[in-house]
Amino acid sequence: MKKNLDSYGETLFHLFNFRSRQFRDSRSMIGVDYESFIILSTVGAHFLTHNTKQGSNWDGVWESTRQEHIGEFYSKKKLTIFAVAHLLDIPKETVRRKVEILKKKKLISYTSELGLIPTDKIDDIMKPFAKMELLSLAKFLQALKKHKALDELLNLKD
Numbered sequence: 001m002k003k004n005l006d007s008y009g010e011t012l013f014h015l016f017n018f019r020s021r022q023f024r025d026s027r028s029m030i031g032v033d034y035e036s037f038i039i040l041s042t043v044g045a046h047f048l049t050h051n052t053k054q055g056s057n058w059d060g061v062w063e064s065t066r067q068e069h070i071g072e073f074y075s076k077k078k079l080t081i082f083a084v085a086h087l088l089d090i091p092k093e094t095v096r097r098k099v100e101i102l103k104k105k106k107l108i109s110y111t112s113e114l115g116l117i118p119t120d121k122i123d124d125i126m127k128p129f130a131k132m133e134l135l136s137l138a139k140f141l142q143a144l145k146k147h148k149a150l151d152e153l154l155n156l157k158d
Helices: 008-030 034-051 058-063 067-074 081-088 092-104 121-146 150-154
Strands: 108-111 115-118
Touching: 008 034, 008 121, 034 081, 034 092, 034 115, 034 121, 081 092, 081 115, 092 108, 121 150
Parallel strands: none
Antiparallel strands: 108 115
């Protein structure tokens, strides 16, 4: 890594602020702890990776999370509790417990056939959060650009 990354402190400052907002907003807007939020994000990322077309518009992505569309995609590429535990390096039992909480909140469902999938409620809960998250990410990147840290970060080499 480049030894004198001039904007290292600036980058970390804005990164910590971004994460703090994410932590706070996940609790207040979604009503889950941060680990559950990361599990929910993993389910969402899996869905987006396998079930949306590149270049889908904002509303199209959210429409595709509706239950009536999910089954046709998930039968071959299901996400299991074990896979989430492995991806996040969290004990399987912890993931299972948190998945149960997310199921009770009706944010995700789980079947042996389809695995972990988002529910219709995710549109109502996550769409406003995702919009705020994107705005927060934009502010984070704009702050890095303003302080000339973005170019340094993008050109960072091992």
